[in-house]
Amino acid sequence: MSGPTKPTGFALITGASNGIGLELSHLMAQRGHDLLLVARSADRLATLAGGLQQEHGVTVRHLALDLAVPGAASTLHSYCQKEGLPVSILVNNAGYGDYKLVAKADARVLADMLQLNVVALTELSCLFAHDFKRQGYGRIGNIGSTSAFQPCPGFASYGASKGYVMQFTEALHAELRGSGVSATVINPGFTDTGFNARADMVGHSMTKGAAEAKDVAQAVYHAMMAGEMNRVVGFVNKLWAQSTLFAASRHLLVRVAQWRLRDRSAPKASSAAW
Numbered sequence: 695m696s697g698p699t700k701p702t703g704f705a706l707i708t709g710a711s712n713g714i715g716l717e718l719s720h721l722m723a724q725r726g727h728d729l730l731l732v733a734r735s736a737d738r739l740a741t742l743a744g745g746l747q748q749e750h751g752v753t754v755r756h757l758a759l760d761l762a763v764p765g766a767a768s769t770l771h772s773y774c775q776k777e778g779l780p781v782s783i784l785v786n787n788a789g790y791g792d793y794k795l796v797a798k799a800d801a802r803v804l805a806d807m808l809q810l811n812v813v814a815l816t817e818l819s820c821l822f823a824h825d826f827k828r829q830g831y832g833r834i835g836n837i838g839s840t841s842a843f844q845p846c847p848g849f850a851s852y853g854a855s856k857g858y859v860m861q862f863t864e865a866l867h868a869e870l871r872g873s874g875v876s877a878t879v880i881n882p883g884f885t886d887t888g889f890n891a892r893a894d895m896v897g898h899s900m901t902k903g904a905a906e907a908k909d910v911a912q913a914v915y916h917a918m919m920a921g922e923m924n925r926v927v928g929f930v931n932k933l934w935a936q937s938t939l940f941a942a943s944r945h946l947l948v949r950v951a952q953w954r955l956r957d958r959s960a961p962k963a964s965s966a967a968w
């Protein structure tokens with residue numbers, strides 16, 4: 695009797711060196727997928743790739759690349775072509791947030807964040823959608839966030855970037871229907887990863903009770919492989935996402951979001967601006 699068939703093609707995972715991407719890399723290697731891992735930290739990727747190859751007997755390639763640099767998406771796509779890597783799954787997971795009032799934020803950080811969360815994700819989705827359509831199979835998994843469902847005071851630009859990811863991916867899903875290729879947006883809520891440190895949210899009241907990256911990675915994998923359009927991760931997050939559809943007014947929605955995003959563990963004076 696033969697065992698389960700090995701998945702064909704490589705799964706390209708961006709942001710594989712940490713958090714959700716790291717857990718997804720472990721999960722997909724365990725499931726027999728060959729992998730191309732991308733992030734900026736070359737050492738972390740090399741160690742991870744070596745470990746996964748040894749443990750699961752899959753082929754794991756890695757590429758250190760800053761996806762926030764304009765043109766990085768085409769560099770990555772050309773790399774796959776030059777190396778002859780038959781990619782059949784793309785996970786646009788690399789991303790970050792910056793928890794600050796817009797009037798106190800660094801405009802360069804916001805631009806860099808949009809380049810990564812929005813521009814690189816769009817370019818990679820486009821470049822690989824062409825290839826996937828030609829080959830008649832492919833899976834695109836774009837990591838959104840529950841912040842996509844409403845304006846997010848304190849996280850204005852990040853929330854809007856994830857709103858873009860959600861709308862873009864849902865539209866792409868519809869465009870690809872019937873082609874053998876699917877695009878899925880997966881929206882986690884707060885998750886215990888490096889995200890919180892980079893967003894300057896360590897100790898923030900919203901991060902208490904954050905999900906485990908392992909559980910989020912499971913949801914990402916299953917939703918993407920099943921070709922779902924939109925998956926919100928976690929029961930409470932699903933309720934919240936649904937409730938935003940029924941808000942009596944946009945004013946009410948943004949005020950409730952502002953109240954939710956305020957750090958209740960911070961001294962009153964410093965949280966007053968929110």
Ligand SMILES: NC(=O)c1ccc[n+]([C@@H]2O[C@H](COP(=O)([O-])OP(=O)(O)OC[C@H]3O[C@@H](n4cnc5c(N)ncnc54)[C@H](OP(=O)(O)O)[C@@H]3O)[C@@H](O)[C@H]2O)c1
Pocket residue numbers: 708709710711712713714715732733734735738759760761762763787788789790791810837838839840881882883884885886887888889890892
């Ligand atoms: N954690 C949460 O609460 C949460 C909630 C909802 C959605 N999300 C989303 O989940 C995704 C994964 O985040 P995470 O929570 O796993 O955060 P994380 O632990 O900080 O991991 C982010 C990954 O992205 C990579 N990365 C960051 N900037 C990059 C760049 N310029 N070029 C290439 N790679 C880059 C990082 O590696 P290097 O530093 O080595 O580049 C790392 O591998 C993000 O899209 C995030 O917005 C997170």
